[in-house]
Amino acid sequence: MRAIAVVLAVATGLLVLIGYFIPTLAPIQSMILNWAIILSGAAALVGVFNLIWVHWGKISRREKGSLYSAILLICLIATLIFGMLLGPDDSNMRLLVNSIIVPVEATLMALLAVTLVYASIRLLRRRANLMSVVFLATALLLLIASATLPFGEIGPLNNFVRPWFQHAWALGGARGILIGVALGTLMTGLRVLFGADRPYGGK
Amino acid sequence: MNLIGLGLVGFSALLLLLFSIAKRKSPVKLRAIPALTRLYRAFGLSVEDGTRLFIALGRESLITPNAGAPLSGLGMLRHLTERTSLSDRPPIAAAGEASLALLAQDTLEAGYQAAGAGEYYQPTTGRLTGMTPFSFAAGAMPILRDESVSASVLIGHFGVEAALLADAAERENAFLVGASDDLSSQAALYASAPEALIGEELFATSAYLGAxxxxxxxxxxxxxxxxxxxxxxxxxxxxxxxxxx
Known part of the structure; x- marks a missing residue:
């Protein structure tokens, strides 16, 4: 049974990969990707049940933080019922999203800004080396160059130093990292295609 | 252009096959990555003192071009599960995408079976914590706080929200290694995580943990x-x- 799963996975992966390069195979590739999208949709339902199961377990065992689990489950069920009754395009449903989910995510984003500033301050204590100094100095320099200062912008910083850092150093470094990531992605994909890595279970 | 791409993939596949055969006879030699050496020690300690290992796999679907990072994360999850499945507190994996969460559960189960401890596997150790970047982070942070986590790994596709998880781990004195294929996340993790893997180091983790x-x-x-x-x-x-x- 496991061998069949491996053969199916490898064959499907190969078909999708070759579909990118040989146009005659593109319709088959498109069909397989559509199946994958449908499966992902079904997986979302399973994932929601997993979420309910995990938090219901926490509530029933009266674990630490079970109150938050109860709030989560009540909100989840209420949103599901309202969503099914009213539909996702209803103005009340949109109000629910815009007045709860969007502000909560924006709050987390604001919290993130504080977290990053605090982490940057502590960076030199955690990892006192040349790269940390370069990292912090670059971040500070670019912030000062981009910020609107009370006495106006600092000409050479904004007109010369910032573009030079952004377009020469940062862009070059980013491309180097992305090439490394692309090569890593390619090799990981090939290992999965050869069946050496099996993220779909099996010993 | 298509032929160049096909040629590159074919050439890489050929090299991979040739070196896989050649490497059977030669001993493995890898340069030291301090973050992974410390991680290896941290998860050994977590088994000894009965605390938990937490692995966050990010929020990327496997049908996108960024699927390499979560696949690499699943490979690492498999190695870590095999080594820590007999711990008093089994490892927990969290994902921000439903199909990735299912694969995490499958990988955890396979790891337990490979370690001969299939009966100890609990499906709730593979979790979907949220389906947007911040809901994923918000759902994963209580795991670090409430479930006796002493070592954690962020490996996959994250955005800057990874810094919130790194901060949550630091508050609980949990060791953390962060690895993402996203540039902004790498910068955030460099500033906020005790150990961060940069660039292609993310894809080398499986080789270092179970070559x-x-x-x-x-x-x-x-x-x-x-x-x-x-x-x-x-x-x-x-x-x-x-x-x-």
Whole structure:
């Protein structure tokens, strides 16, 4: 049974990969990707049940933080019922999203800004080396160059130093990292295609 | 253009096969990555003192071009599960995408079975914590706080929200290694995580934690391809300088 799963996975992966390069195979590739999208949709339902199961377990065992689990489950069920009754395009449903989910995510984003500033301050204590100094100095320099200062912008910083850092150093470094990531992605994909890595279970 | 792409994939596949066969006879030699050495020690300690290991796999679907990072994360999850499945507190994996969460559960189960402890597997150890970047982070942070986590790994596709998880781990004095294929996340993790993997180091984790021939061969092929790209870039720059292109 496991061998069949491996053969199916490898064959499907190969078909999708070759579909990118040989146009005659593109319709088959498109069909397989559509199946994958449908499966992902079904997986979302399973994932929601997993979420309910995990938090219901926490509530029933009266674990630490079970109150938050109860709030989560009540909100989840209420949103599901309202969503099914009213539909996702209803103005009340949109109000629910815009007045709860969007502000909560924006709050987390604001919290993130504080977290990053605090982490940057502590960076030199955690990892006192040349790269940390370069990292912090670059971040500070670019912030000062981009910020609107009370006495106006600092000409050479904004007109010369910032573009030079952004377009020469940062862009070059980013491309180097992305090439490394692309090569890593390619090799990981090939290992999965050869069946050496099996993220779909099996010993 | 399509033929160049196909040629590159074919050439890489051929090199991977050749080196996988050749590496069977030669001993594995890898340069030291301090973050992974410390992680290895941290998860050994977590088994000894009965605390938990937490692995966050990010929020990327496997049907996108960024699927390499979560696949690498699943590989690491498999190695770590095999080694820590007999701990008093089993490892927990969290994902921000439903199909990735299912695969995490499957990988955890396979890890338990490979360690001969299939009966100890609990499906709730593979979790979907949220389906947007911040809901994923908000759902994963209580795991670090409430479930006796002493070592954690963020490996996959994250955004800057990874810094919130790093901060939550630090508050609980949990060791953390962060690895993402996203540039902004790498910068955030460099500033906020005790250990951060940069660039392609993310894809080397499986080779370091449980090196098989194919893993070490893939690192060799990556090095060869990187040198070829460097040579091509230098040649292109020289030709441009000479006005030939």
């Amino acid at each position: 098989t021939q194919s893993h070490t061969a893939s690192l060799t092929v990556q090095d060869i391809l990187r040198w070829l790209i460097i040579l091509a870039l230098l040649a292109g720059a020289a030709l441009k300088l000479l006005g030939m292109i």
